[in-house]
Amino acid sequence: MANRGMASRPNGQVAGNKMCQFKLVLLGESAVGKSSLVLRFVKGQFHEFQESTIGAAFLTQTVCLEDTTVKFEIWDTAGQERYHSLAPMYYRGAQAAIVVYDITNQDSFARAKNWVKELQRQANPNIVIALAGNKTDLANQRTVDFEEAQGYSEDNGLLFMETSAKTAMNVNDVFLAIAKKLPKNDQSMQSGNANLTVEPPPPSRSQCCA
Numbered sequence: 001m002a003n004r005g006m007a008s009r010p011n012g013q014v015a016g017n018k019m020c021q022f023k024l025v026l027l028g029e030s031a032v033g034k035s036s037l038v039l040r041f042v043k044g045q046f047h048e049f050q051e052s053t054i055g056a057a058f059l060t061q062t063v064c065l066e067d068t069t070v071k072f073e074i075w076d077t078a079g080q081e082r083y084h085s086l087a088p089m090y091y092r093g094a095q096a097a098i099v100v101y102d103i104t105n106q107d108s109f110a111r112a113k114n115w116v117k118e119l120q121r122q123a124n125p126n127i128v129i130a131l132a133g134n135k136t137d138l139a140n141q142r143t144v145d146f147e148e149a150q151g152y153s154e155d156n157g158l159l160f161m162e163t164s165a166k167t168a169m170n171v172n173d174v175f176l177a178i179a180k181k182l183p184k185n186d187q188s189m190q191s192g193n194a195n196l197t198v199e200p201p202p203p204s205r206s207q208c209c210a
């Protein structure tokens with residue numbers, strides 16, 4: 001892509017006028033921190049007593065790259081097993097996914113691997129998948145090794161980061177890494193102003209780019 005001489009401003013201010021829009025879905029076992037990661041990314045907040053998601057929640061957030069503004073349409077799914085059958089509705093057509101586990105919970109890592117398998121079988125074949133090992137602030141209770149998750153991610157072509165929605169560690173970074181990896185082709189490209197895009201009415205929206 002042509003560099004128009006603008007400085008890179010991760011999650012920052014004004015970029016060039018190219019706008020790309022991508023559907024991103026969060027998947028993972030209940031209570032691993034999916035909603036908390038989204039809340040941190042979109043609003044910069046963290047709630048100790050975050051309520052369990054019912055069905056799914058929709059939010060948007062924008063990331064600025066060198067000469068492109070990437071708008072994420074984020075579907076935060078409910079991790080409780082009874083909502084599993086709804087998941088294909090949210091990952092179908094998604095260009096990106098963040099599969100989340102809790103580094104203090106081995107079962108949630110096993111569940112994350114199942115989500116990755118399901119995405120590899122049934123989602124868009126070009127989907128960009130990131131694996132996020134959340135709750136790194138609880139490292140003293142860790143049961144999932146960093147190296148194991150990293151090795152698994154390399155074997156499966158996933159982006160991998162350990163995150164903390166509580167301290168904000170690597171939260172913007174994981175979305176930024178996805179934004180960089182996504183192909184900026186004609187289908188994702190929107191011409192002109194970010195505010196002219198059409199979307200379903202979200203419960204909450206926020207943009208980091210002026």
Ligand SMILES: Nc1nc2c(ncn2[C@@H]2O[C@H](COP(=O)(O)OP(=O)(O)OP(=O)(O)O)[C@@H](O)[C@H]2O)c(=O)[nH]1
Pocket residue numbers: 028029030031032033034035036037047048049050051052053054077078079080134135136137138163164165166167
């Ligand atoms: N210590 C710590 N707690 C976290 C972190 N992220 C989330 N939590 C807590 O974990 C609990 C569950 O977080 P949620 O964001 O609701 O988890 P979820 O994956 O969206 O759960 P479902 O909506 O049921 O699928 C909440 O009490 C959060 O405050 C983190 O990074 N560190």
Ligand SMILES: [Mg+2]
Pocket residue numbers: 034035036051052053076077078079
């Ligand atoms: Mg949730």
